[in-house]
Amino acid sequence: MMFPSHLAGTLIPAMAFLSCLRPESWEPCMEVVPNITYQCMDLNLYKIPDNLPSSTKNLDLSFNHLRHLGSHSFSNFPELQVLDLSRCEIQVIEDDAYQSLNHLSTLILTGNPIQSLALGAFSGLPSLQKLVAVETNLISLENFPIGHLKSLKELNVAHNFIHSFKLPGYFSNLPKLEHLDLSKNNIQNIYHKDLHILHQNSSLNLSVDLSMNPIVFIQPGSFKGIRLHELTLRSSFDSMNIMKTCIQGLAGLEVHRLVLGEFRNERNMNDFDKSALEGLCNLVIEEFSLANLEESLKDAELFHCLTNVSAISLVSLGLYHLKGFHNKYGWRSLELVNCEFEQFPTLELFSLERFILTENKDGLTFAEVTLPSLEYLDLSKNGLSFKGCCSYDDFSTNRLTHLDLSFNGVIIMSSNFLGLEGLQHLDFRHSNLKQASDFSVFLSLKNLRYLDISYTHTRVVFHGIFAGLVSLEILKMAGNSFQDNVLPDVFKEMNNLTFLDLSACQLEQVTQEVFNSLSSLRLLNMSHNNLLTLDILPYKSLQSLHVLDCSFNRIVASKNQELQYFPSSLTFLNLTQNDFACVCEHQSFLQWVKDQRQLLVEAEQMLCASPLDMRGIPVLSFRNATCQMSKTIIGVSVVTLLVVSVVLVLVYKFYFHLMLLAGCKKHSRGESTYDAFVIYSSQDEDWVRNELVKNLEEGVPPFRLCLHYRDFIPGVAIASNIIQEGFHKSRKVIVVVSNHFLQSRWCIFEYEIAQTWQFLSSRAGIIFIVLQKVEKSLLRQQVELYCLLKRNTYLEWEDSVLGRHIFWRRLRKALLDGKPWSPEGTEGAE
Amino acid sequence: MEGFTAVLLIWTLIAPGSSGGSGREAWPTHLACREGGLEVLYQSCDPLQDFGLSMDQCSKQLKSNLNIRFGIILREDIKELFLDIALTAKGSSILNYSYPICEEDQPKFSFCGRRKGEQIYYAGPVNNLGVDIPKGEYQVLLELYTESRATVACANATIISF
Numbered sequence: 001m002m003f004p005s006h007l008a009g010t011l012i013p014a015m016a017f018l019s020c021l022r023p024e025s026w027e028p029c030m031e032v033v034p035n036i037t038y039q040c041m042d043l044n045l046y047k048i049p050d051n052l053p054s055s056t057k058n059l060d061l062s063f064n065h066l067r068h069l070g071s072h073s074f075s076n077f078p079e080l081q082v083l084d085l086s087r088c089e090i091q092v093i094e095d096d097a098y099q100s101l102n103h104l105s106t107l108i109l110t111g112n113p114i115q116s117l118a119l120g121a122f123s124g125l126p127s128l129q130k131l132v133a134v135e136t137n138l139i140s141l142e143n144f145p146i147g148h149l150k151s152l153k154e155l156n157v158a159h160n161f162i163h164s165f166k167l168p169g170y171f172s173n174l175p176k177l178e179h180l181d182l183s184k185n186n187i188q189n190i191y192h193k194d195l196h197i198l199h200q201n202s203s204l205n206l207s208v209d210l211s212m213n214p215i216v217f218i219q220p221g222s223f224k225g226i227r228l229h230e231l232t233l234r235s236s237f238d239s240m241n242i243m244k245t246c247i248q249g250l251a252g253l254e255v256h257r258l259v260l261g262e263f264r265n266e267r268n269m270n271d272f273d274k275s276a277l278e279g280l281c282n283l284v285i286e287e288f289s290l291a292n293l294e295e296s297l298k299d300a301e302l303f304h305c306l307t308n309v310s311a312i313s314l315v316s317l318g319l320y321h322l323k324g325f326h327n328k329y330g331w332r333s334l335e336l337v338n339c340e341f342e343q344f345p346t347l348e349l350f351s352l353e354r355f356i357l358t359e360n361k362d363g364l365t366f367a368e369v370t371l372p373s374l375e376y377l378d379l380s381k382n383g384l385s386f387k388g389c390c391s392y393d394d395f396s397t398n399r400l401t402h403l404d405l406s407f408n409g410v411i412i413m414s415s416n417f418l419g420l421e422g423l424q425h426l427d428f429r430h431s432n433l434k435q436a437s438d439f440s441v442f443l444s445l446k447n448l449r450y451l452d453i454s455y456t457h458t459r460v461v462f463h464g465i466f467a468g469l470v471s472l473e474i475l476k477m478a479g480n481s482f483q484d485n486v487l488p489d490v491f492k493e494m495n496n497l498t499f500l501d502l503s504a505c506q507l508e509q510v511t512q513e514v515f516n517s518l519s520s521l522r523l524l525n526m527s528h529n530n531l532l533t534l535d536i537l538p539y540k541s542l543q544s545l546h547v548l549d550c551s552f553n554r555i556v557a558s559k560n561q562e563l564q565y566f567p568s569s570l571t572f573l574n575l576t577q578n579d580f581a582c583v584c585e586h587q588s589f590l591q592w593v594k595d596q597r598q599l600l601v602e603a604e605q606m607l608c609a610s611p612l613d614m615r616g617i618p619v620l621s622f623r624n625a626t627c628q629m630s631k632t633i634i635g636v637s638v639v640t641l642l643v644v645s646v647v648l649v650l651v652y653k654f655y656f657h658l659m660l661l662a663g664c665k666k667h668s669r670g671e672s673t674y675d676a677f678v679i680y681s682s683q684d685e686d687w688v689r690n691e692l693v694k695n696l697e698e699g700v701p702p703f704r705l706c707l708h709y710r711d712f713i714p715g716v717a718i719a720s721n722i723i724q725e726g727f728h729k730s731r732k733v734i735v736v737v738s739n740h741f742l743q744s745r746w747c748i749f750e751y752e753i754a755q756t757w758q759f760l761s762s763r764a765g766i767i768f769i770v771l772q773k774v775e776k777s778l779l780r781q782q783v784e785l786y787c788l789l790k791r792n793t794y795l796e797w798e799d800s801v802l803g804r805h806i807f808w809r810r811l812r813k814a815l816l817d818g819k820p821w822s823p824e825g826t827e828g829a830e
Numbered sequence: 831m832e833g834f835t836a837v838l839l840i841w842t843l844i845a846p847g848s849s850g851g852s853g854r855e856a857w858p859t860h861l862a863c864r865e866g867g868l869e870v871l872y873q874s875c876d877p878l879q880d881f882g883l884s885m886d887q888c889s890k891q892l893k894s895n896l897n898i899r900f901g902i903i904l905r906e907d908i909k910e911l912f913l914d915i916a917l918t919a920k921g922s923s924i925l926n927y928s929y930p931i932c933e934e935d936q937p938k939f940s941f942c943g944r945r946k947g948e949q950i951y952y953a954g955p956v957n958n959l960g961v962d963i964p965k966g967e968y969q970v971l972l973e974l975y976t977e978s979r980a981t982v983a984c985a986n987a988t989i990i991s992f
Contacts, residue, residue: 063905110947134948265953
């Protein structure tokens with residue numbers, strides 16, 4: 001970038017202004033692991049904090065304002081292993097700055113504008129393995145004082161101003177150095193003498209990254225006889241011709257892995273053709289990688305210097321002209337990523353063991369390939385359609401152990417892997433599987449350990465879908481569905497299964513015996529289904545279950561009596577995001593949740609969904625007291641109701657007695673209109689008229705009797721008449737006992753009222769007249785009357801004249817008792 | 831235009847990061863481009879830092895190889911990097927898009943795999959559909975994040991087409 005100089009004038013005041021805005025603060029560092037790891041990033045620190053424990057092993061001081069590292073700056077932290085000083089505005093590092101850090105293995109100095117680096121800056125540091133000095137204004141490796149760091153494995157000096165690839169002599173003191181990152185520097189020319197140290201020292205197994213250097217010249221023979229582990233040259237050449245000559249300059253190099261190509265945002269060449277790689281014939285390469293060239297590559301001639309390479313990786317290349325690869329290459333591994341094939345490449349490579357074709361354009365149709373040595377096949381992310389999967393015929397190999405067909409189009413399952421019995425890993429996720437539930441698709445896969453059919457639009461109808469999978473350890477089938485949304489018994493024989501993912505399968509119910517054979521299962525994911533209760537019985541047989549995830553269901557509660565059957569091995573149970581009903585009905589479940597808080601994942605995130613007033617409130621805050629309170633309320637109201645109804649029943653039953661009671665208070669004594677109220681059966685009316693009325697009303701003194709046929713007021717209910725006319729207005733009651741009397745309900749009613757009346761008025765007011773010999777059996781039915789007659793004196797109507805005379809005398813005497821002396825009576829008597 | 835871009839980028843790259851204090855004001859709104867009937871404004875929604883962005887030759891007829899310049903100092907390692915785009919207009923969502931920018935094997939871009947503290951400056955084309963933007967005001971939420979879901983950059987952009 002070119003910056004106009006006058007801008008500096010505006011920038012400096014702006015900077016000053018900004019720094020005024022940010023006062024120094026001493027916020028404490030974040031403790032990530034107590035006494036071990038501390039994060040002090042971006043805390044406006046101007047010096048190294050001294051309040052951290054000396055046992056600190058990992059210290060992140062990045063984005064502060066340390067500016068100057070004096071000697072023994074870190075003497076407080078003798079245990080340090082990782083020290084991050086990125087963007088600390090460090091300009092000066094003095095001698096012995098890191099002295100005494102005997103355990104430091106990683107030192108990061110990224111983004112510091114170092115101007116003065118003392119020769120002894122890195123002294124000490126006997127254990128340093130990784131030194132990152134990216135963007136540190138480094139001009140050459142020669143003056144970088146790291147020659148004594150014997151344990152150094154990785155040196156990253158990318159994005160500096162290094163001009164020369166000259167590896168300094170001190171590299172011979174770094175026997176463990178493996179990685180040297182020189183990317184994004186200013187290296188233009190590589191000469192034979194630069195690699196002098198590598199010529200001398202063949203024991204180094206170095207990986208060098210020279211990407212994004214403007215390389216124009218590599219002296220032929222510079223790399224002759226040198227062995228590197230990896231050489232990366234991405235976006236290092238400005239044109240095809242430079243690349244071609246530079247690759248020729250690499251002649252004689254023996255490299256395990258060579259990476260060429262460009263980056264999408266750092267493209268320089270636009271005239272790439274097959275001749276660019278001609279120079280590779282003079283190299284010994286184990287693995288070759290080519291990435292991100294804009295030009296389309298027309299033919300496989302490009303690879304004629306790469307026939308003996310073991311592994312080829314081609315990424316983001318326009319290979320759409322290429323029809324396929326035929327058997328002249330000795331490749332064992334071929335990786336084709338995002339290479340824009342227009343049709344599925346024809347493949348006939350007898351030695352190929354590993355083939356990867358991913359991220360191609362959508363819409364390819366699989367064509368049969370001839371890869372007899374193939375063990376590993378990855379065809380994921382191609383939108384591929386597969387007309388009949390899968391059997392030996394498709395790949396012509398019976399060595400296949402890994403097959404990945406995930407993220408593809410329609411895959412029709414037409415054969416059950418005949419000839420592919422060695423498969424151990426099978427992945428179909430996010431492809432559209434057809435006919436997977438029509439027959440036992442996996443029947444012959446006795447060695448399969450991993451199966452992923454997540455989100456494959458599979459609707460499980462056939463219960464034998466997983467038959468044959470006796471070695472299966474991991475089964476992922478999220479995002480599918482089951483007939484009637486009930487999980488049927490489909491996991492028979494899977495004794496080795498440890499991981500089962502059934503999330504997002506729209507499950508509403510689980511059959512009881514479904515997990516019975518899964519004795520090794522450790523993780524079960526039932527989340528994102530539609531389960532309404534936590535039904536525990538199905539999980540009872542899972543002796544090894546560690547993790548059960550039932551989150552994102554609609555679980556309201558669980559049946560109390562089942563909670564005890566939870567597998568004892570369970571250590572994580574996730575019940576968050578369910579529809580818990582925080583009501584007293586589920587009190588024991590809610591209590592169980594509280595008791596099992598250690599078991600439950602994010603127990604405090606379990607929220608009530610109902611009732612409305614509890615919505616969004618944590619289940620843990622449900623109080624049992626609420627339930628006890630309502631129990632008391634219920635108890636009290638039940639008792640009240642009972643009492644009220646008893647009272648009502650009593651009132652109903654003793655209504656007339658109460659009427660009587662009310663009347664008794666109203667009518668005071670002495671106001672009686674009648675001397676006696678006669679209770680008799682209408683069958684005995686003749687006797688009453690002819691004998692009783694005649695003798696008592698017409699005799700001396702005359703008595704007034706109350707008789708229903710004469711004195712009851714018409715238009716008033718009989719019961720009211722009996723009480724108001726009969727009892728209230730009479731002093732005495734005459735009961736005429738006969739067989740008819742005992743049979744009449746009205747008479748018995750009147751007699752009962754009379755009893756109450758006598759009790760209420762607390763005087764002996766009932767006179768019994770036994771008219772005829774009463775049948776004992778009838779009398780016994782009226783137990784009270786029977787007892788009364790036994791205990792009380794009663795009058796007996798007799799046929800003899802003498803008997804009658806005595807009868808009337810006794811009756812008169814009884815009626816006279818309490819009769820007020822009235823003048824009328826005296827007059828009448830005279 | 832160039833000068834403005836340069837100032838913006840330098841300012842955002844050099845300006846020290848925030849102290850992470852809670853009561854800090856929002857980042858200022860920057861102009862990414864104003865040309866040809868189109869105005870693009872953005873504001874960083876990452877509480878930790880602001881960043882610089884500009885678009886070359888923007889116009890209502892969006893070119894399919896739109897060139898942008900983008901500069902930021904990383905506060906996270908970006909072994910893997912993802913971009914989420916959410917486009918809304920008048921409160922209703924029009925487009926949600928997620929795109930992997932950096933993957934672990936054979937990264938597409940040279941900045942992939944960079945670590946905390948390193949500076950990224952991207953000047954180059956971005957893929958887009960190359961459509962005419964109808965008149966109106968659009969909100970775009972852009973978020974760059976890593977495999978551990980740590981935000982690398984976040985922007986609330988407003989696109990006004992007149």
